[in-house]
Amino acid sequence: MKKAIILFLISILSVFAVACGGSSNEAANTETNEEKITITHELGKTTVAKNPKKVIVFDFGSLETLDRLGVEITGLPKLNLPAHLAKFKDAKYGDMGSLVEPNLEKISQAQPDLIIISTRQSQLYKELEKIAPTLYMAIDTNNYMESFKNNVTKLAEIFDKKAEVTRELAKIDSAVNALQKKVAASNKNALIVLTNEGKVSAYGPKSRFGLIHDVFGVPAVDPNIQASTHGQSITFEYIVEKNPDYLFVVDRSAVVGGKASAKQTVENDLVKNTNAYKEGNIIYLDPNYWYLSGGGLTSVEKMIQEVNNGIK
DSSP states (O other): OHHHHHHHHHHHHHHHHHHHHHHHHHHHHHHHTOOEEEEEETTEEEEEESSOSSEEEOOHHHHHHHHHTTOOOSEEOOTTOOGGGGGGGSTTSEEOBOSSSBOHHHHHHHOOSEEEEOGGGGGGHHHHHHHSOEEEOOOOGGGHHHHHHHHHHHHHHHTTOHHHHHHHHHHHHHHHHHHHHHHHHHTOOEEEEEEETTEEEEEOTTSTTTHHHHTSOOOBSOTTOOOOTTOEEOOHHHHHHHOOSEEEEEESGGGTTOOOOHHHHHSSTTGGGSHHHHTTOEEEEOHIIIIIOOSSHHHHHHHHHHHHHHOO
């Protein structure tokens, strides 16, 4: 009788062990069969599981694209958030440091499945890669639209949003084509300047704001402006000498806590002698899109609209 009971208990334990083993194997198989995608970018190759759940974003262009596509994120740098991304100030989104100083400890604690960065964080790429798959999403200003579309398409592939992105890009292409025709008909040139606490720098073709020339087709009043991150330092005498038909102005101070007004800086007695001022063609661009963000579905759409509204 005792032997029968022992054998019975052994058989029950065996069935239980097999069941547990089966559950473990199923979990392992589920993990193994998780679909992954490898994205090639300027800093290397990143392999990430499709539809990652915990995403930390340091590139505001990518953030606005994900927001447009309905993709939730876990954390971001909250300092100097563009106005159109103010919803991310909410406490449910973790604050991961600043654009230039990501908080590696907080990022690690969040246990992200994907980290998205841009130029300002590129030096930390290897450190971030140790925490989670890290995707570099900067815009190549030498080929703005192709770079922008490639970045948006990469996000579409990762988050299964290809149909949505195809529709959005088609609308943008249509708007660009219409703007190009309007620009060609106006037959006017332009100068792009950034104001910062009373100082002025110029941006030309292939620069961070160069899509006005390179994509939208507005001729540069000076095609020899040096393309650099901070622009070419200029004087107001230079603006008068070049005498642009349009003057596009990006006010950095307005989004980084500065005090100087771009309008007060630019519309001085010297600049009032230019065609741009006389014809009412000084156009103040929203620095939330042009300086803080850029390269996302929302900012590119707004950039097109702003230039289109300014061209007569």
